[in-house]
Amino acid sequence: MPDKPDEARRRSHAADLRGASRLVIDATKKVTDVVESMHRTIAGGPEILGRPLELPVRGVTGIAYRSIRGVTQMIGGAVDAALAQLAPVLGDSVPGPGRAAVVAAINGVIGDYLVETQNPLAIEMALCRGGQALPRDTAALARAVPDASDRIAVFLHGSSMYDGQWTRAGHDHGAALARDVGLFPVYLRYNSGLHISTNGRAFAEMLERLVVTWPVPVTEIVLVGHSMGGLVARSACHVAEELGHGWRAKLTKLVCLGSPHHGAPLERGGSMIDLLLGASRYSAPLSRLGRLRSAGVTDMRFGNVLDAHWQGRDRFAPGRDPRGELTLPEGVACYAMAATLTPAPVAELASAAGKQQRSAALRSDGLVPVDSALGRHSRTALALGFPAANQFVAYGTGHLELLGRTGVYDALRGWLTTP
Numbered sequence: 001m002p003d004k005p006d007e008a009r010r011r012s013h014a015a016d017l018r019g020a021s022r023l024v025i026d027a028t029k030k031v032t033d034v035v036e037s038m039h040r041t042i043a044g045g046p047e048i049l050g051r052p053l054e055l056p057v058r059g060v061t062g063i064a065y066r067s068i069r070g071v072t073q074m075i076g077g078a079v080d081a082a083l084a085q086l087a088p089v090l091g092d093s094v095p096g097p098g099r100a101a102v103v104a105a106i107n108g109v110i111g112d113y114l115v116e117t118q119n120p121l122a123i124e125m126a127l128c129r130g131g132q133a134l135p136r137d138t139a140a141l142a143r144a145v146p147d148a149s150d151r152i153a154v155f156l157h158g159s160s161m162y163d164g165q166w167t168r169a170g171h172d173h174g175a176a177l178a179r180d181v182g183l184f185p186v187y188l189r190y191n192s193g194l195h196i197s198t199n200g201r202a203f204a205e206m207l208e209r210l211v212v213t214w215p216v217p218v219t220e221i222v223l224v225g226h227s228m229g230g231l232v233a234r235s236a237c238h239v240a241e242e243l244g245h246g247w248r249a250k251l252t253k254l255v256c257l258g259s260p261h262h263g264a265p266l267e268r269g270g271s272m273i274d275l276l277l278g279a280s281r282y283s284a285p286l287s288r289l290g291r292l293r294s295a296g297v298t299d300m301r302f303g304n305v306l307d308a309h310w311q312g313r314d315r316f317a318p319g320r321d322p323r324g325e326l327t328l329p330e331g332v333a334c335y336a337m338a339a340t341l342t343p344a345p346v347a348e349l350a351s352a353a354g355k356q357q358r359s360a361a362l363r364s365d366g367l368v369p370v371d372s373a374l375g376r377h378s379r380t381a382l383a384l385g386f387p388a389a390n391q392f393v394a395y396g397t398g399h400l401e402l403l404g405r406t407g408v409y410d411a412l413r414g415w416l417t418t419p
Contacts, residue, residue, distance in 0.1 A: 108192045109160065109293060111123065111192060112194050112195075127206060149182065150217060156226065157188070159228040159300070170404075188232075195299055204247075227260065230257065230259025234256075254328070254329065254335070265364070306323075306326070325381040325382070327385075336386040337411065339373070340396075394411075
């Protein structure tokens with residue numbers, strides 16, 4: 001990484017424009033496919049009569065829609081080539097948080113597609129400080145982090161987010177823990193549209209390189225994941241165990257803030273919409289649009305963290321939870337925090353018998369149910385078993401507010417201060 005901070009963060013305006021134009025062209029072609037399919041279905045005639053007009057309609061519409069696709073492709077190629085030529089003129093600049101947030105959101109929704117189509121907007125995984133990717137060379141890394149300590153805390157953001165969003169309402173858990181606990185904060189940036197297990201594997205390998213190149217010998221690693229970040233951290237632990245990574249022995253604590261260990265209703269709702277749209281031949285073409293959502297999104301239907309949870313399966317097809325027994329990493333103090341929009345415990349919840357009944361009565365944080373965030377499951381094999389003392393429920397708190405609430409930080413600090 002260059003010694004000048006801004007140089008590492010500069011972004012070509014032409015690359016952004018090329019990425020955006022490719023998305024527009026791709027979207028136009030996808031919508032054209034849907035419209036053509038609906039046109040054929042509707043104009044083909046009634047099913048009861050054997051759809052007598054289907055062949056004539058197919059012949060006429062085929063020519064028209066092929067022409068639309070051809071023109072669209074031609075325009076896209078011309079725009080892409082022109083922007084490539086204009087790159088020196090358009091120049092570059094240091095991107096602000098607004099651009100980063102938009103690109104992170106796009107990656108969360110269609111990040112796997114961006115990688116597949118080699119779109120310049122696809123996010124590359126990196127360990128960061130102050131919004132800059134840390135260098136992988138030992139000497140350059142020593143210059144980038146002259147105050148490096150032997151105790152590292154890595155913070156993993158959630159779906160459709162980026163590393164800069166750990167700062168909320170003027171508070172950053174990482175900076176606060178550096179001040180109060182002495183942990184050196186490093187932030188992971190990743191494409192949340194890829195499979196969670198894909199990101200977990202890449203993160204595990206990145207941590208292995210970091211330990212080798214870190215300026216001082218690493219004695220302790222702590223992982224703190226928000227939302228999807230907690231699942232990526234768990235996935236990385238399993239990969240490290242399989243491959244015998246050295247960093248795994250240095251891992252002492254794993255903290256999951258609002259992580260959907262057993263999935264989130266939003267993705268289950270998306271799966272149900274796919275099913276309903278496919279029930280009628282007239283609406284079936286629209287289900288193709290739903291299939292554009294990323295692998296990272298569909299992984300959160302059940303909380304997939306391993307390759308085996310999705311490989312060999314149609315990730316859009318309805319079905320039962322494919323996961324088998326999966327335990328928390330051994331020899332690591334694991335903590336789970338859930339948020340709920342329910343105000344600080346109301347009387348009927350406080351008097352309810354048993355934690356399971358109380359958590360079932362609580363509202364979610366707007367995205368993740370309390371039981372899912374705490375790793376609880378009706379099937380014993382899938383229950384993660386976070387120790388009772390290592391669980392915390394933040395009342396009157398939304399999903400993103402886990403990043404900035406004082407009570408949340410107090411609990412987090414207490415966990416990471418405990419030997």
